Amino acid sequence: MIKLIEQETSINSPDTDLLISVDQVSKKFCRDLKQSLLYGLQDIATELSGGNRKSDTLRQKEFWAVKDISFQLRRGEALGLVGSNGAGKSTLLRIISGLIKPDTGCVKVRGRLAPLIALGAGFNPILTGRENIYANMSILGLSTKKIAAKFEEVIDFSGIGDAIDAPVQTYSSGMAARLGFACAVHIEPDILLIDEVLAVGDISFRMKCYHKLAKLREAGTAFILVSHNPHVVLNVCENSLYLAKGQLISAGETEAVIRQYEEDLSLGGENAPPGVMLLPEKPQSLGVDIVSICFKDDQGNTIEAPRCGEPTYLCVECQVHRPVESANLGVLISTLSGQNERVLYMTSASDNETLNLLPGRVEIQMQMPYCCLLPGMYNAKIYVKEGVCSFDIVESYRFAVKAGKVSSKSLFYQPRIWQMISKN
Numbered sequence: 001m002i003k004l005i006e007q008e009t010s011i012n013s014p015d016t017d018l019l020i021s022v023d024q025v026s027k028k029f030c031r032d033l034k035q036s037l038l039y040g041l042q043d044i045a046t047e048l049s050g051g052n053r054k055s056d057t058l059r060q061k062e063f064w065a066v067k068d069i070s071f072q073l074r075r076g077e078a079l080g081l082v083g084s085n086g087a088g089k090s091t092l093l094r095i096i097s098g099l100i101k102p103d104t105g106c107v108k109v110r111g112r113l114a115p116l117i118a119l120g121a122g123f124n125p126i127l128t129g130r131e132n133i134y135a136n137m138s139i140l141g142l143s144t145k146k147i148a149a150k151f152e153e154v155i156d157f158s159g160i161g162d163a164i165d166a167p168v169q170t171y172s173s174g175m176a177a178r179l180g181f182a183c184a185v186h187i188e189p190d191i192l193l194i195d196e197v198l199a200v201g202d203i204s205f206r207m208k209c210y211h212k213l214a215k216l217r218e219a220g221t222a223f224i225l226v227s228h229n230p231h232v233v234l235n236v237c238e239n240s241l242y243l244a245k246g247q248l249i250s251a252g253e254t255e256a257v258i259r260q261y262e263e264d265l266s267l268g269g270e271n272a273p274p275g276v277m278l279l280p281e282k283p284q285s286l287g288v289d290i291v292s293i294c295f296k297d298d299q300g301n302t303i304e305a306p307r308c309g310e311p312t313y314l315c316v317e318c319q320v321h322r323p324v325e326s327a328n329l330g331v332l333i334s335t336l337s338g339q340n341e342r343v344l345y346m347t348s349a350s351d352n353e354t355l356n357l358l359p360g361r362v363e364i365q366m367q368m369p370y371c372c373l374l375p376g377m378y379n380a381k382i383y384v385k386e387g388v389c390s391f392d393i394v395e396s397y398r399f400a401v402k403a404g405k406v407s408s409k410s411l412f413y414q415p416r417i418w419q420m421i422s423k424n
Helices: 033-048 089-097 129-139 144-158 161-165 173-185 203-218 230-236 254-267
Strands: 018-030 062-074 078-082 104-109 113-116 191-195 222-226 239-244 247-253 276-278 288-296 312-320 324-335 342-347 355-357 360-368 376-386 389-401
Touching: 018 033, 018 089, 018 222, 062 089, 062 104, 062 222, 062 239, 062 247, 078 089, 078 230, 078 254, 089 104, 089 113, 089 191, 089 222, 113 173, 129 144, 129 161, 129 173, 144 173, 173 203, 203 222, 222 230, 230 254, 239 254, 247 254, 254 376, 288 376, 312 324, 312 376, 324 360
Parallel strands: 078 222, 078 239, 113 191, 191 222, 288 389
Antiparallel strands: 018 062, 018 104, 239 247, 276 288, 288 312, 312 360, 324 342, 324 355, 324 376, 376 389
C-alpha cells in the first residue's frame, strides 16, 4: 500500500511527539530517459484503468534508489543520513518532503515541514528578494500577516541588505542561498530537512545558521540532516542512518554509524592490515627513504589504531643512505570523508626540533602525550625533507582512531586536569 500524508496532517499514533514515520519505503528510477518516459505513460494508463502497477518489481534498466527504509523521528530529535554519493539520501528527503512519491511503503508526516534541500531553487529570478520572501514563505505555510511580522528578521538574518529590492537573478549563488535559508528557518517549522545546505556561505553565516538551528531544536523542531562532513553530523545528531546503494546498512548511535561508514569508505568493506604500513623498496633513492609507518603506545608496542585521549607515538622508519644534519619530518592529517578538511599540520622544523640522521635504519617518533583526534578515519601525508629538498613523501597513510574513555562529541579532544582549590 502506498500512502503519503501531506504536511499539516496527523499521524494515527498515541505518541503525540511522533512527527515522521517511514515504513518500508522504496523508490525506483530508470537509467534511460526514453525508457523512463515510456514507463511513466504505462503507469499512468495502469492507474487510470485501475490495474496493478507492480511497483515492487524492477523493469528493464530500472534500479532501486531507496529500498525498504524504515525509521521514526520525534519532536526535538536530530537524525543524520550518511553515505556516499548515490546512496539514496537526497531521494529519501524528497520522498519525505512530498516532492516525489514512493513506489512502495508509507510515509506519515505531522506538522509544518521545511525542506532545506536546494536553497533558493524555488525563487523567481525576475522578482525581487522582497517579493520572493513573501512568495516563498507563503508556500511554506505562513500567512501574509505573519510574513510581514518576520520580514525584518529574515532580511537581517540573510545579510543581503540593500539588495532586497533587486531582482534575485542579480544575486550571487551565496546571497540566494542565504535568503533561502533565512526564509525556511523563520517559519518556525516542526520538521527541518537539511541536505548539505550548511556548506554554503562564509564562516560567520554558517555559525549563525548553527546557532539558529540550536534554538529551533530547543523549541522542539526535529531535524533530518544530510552531510558529507562527519563532524557536522556527529555534533548535531545523536542517531544516524548509513545508506549505501539505496539499502540501509546500519542505524544507531551516530559515532558508531559514522565509524562504520568511514571504514567502508576507506577499505571497501574489508579489514585493514593491522599495525604497520610497509613501503616498497625504491629503485632510486634521494638519500632518505621511508620504509614503514605505524603507531605505538608509550610502552613501545605497535598498536593497530590510536585511541582518543591516550598516549600515542607516530613512528616513521627510514633507511638513511647518507648523513643529513637538519632533516624535517612533516605530517599533514585530514579527514577521510567529507571535504578532506585539514585537521592537523605538524613539522619537526616548526617545533624547532633538529633531526640529525646517520646512515642506517632510523625510526623518527612524533610522541603525542594525548591523541587529540576524535574517533573516525583519517588520511596522513608524511614527508621527509631537508630545506626545500624532499627525500621521500607518502601521499596517503590511512588510519583509524578508536574511541577512548575520554572521547566526546566535539571537534577536538582537549587534555585537561581538574583541580579544586579551597579559598578558606
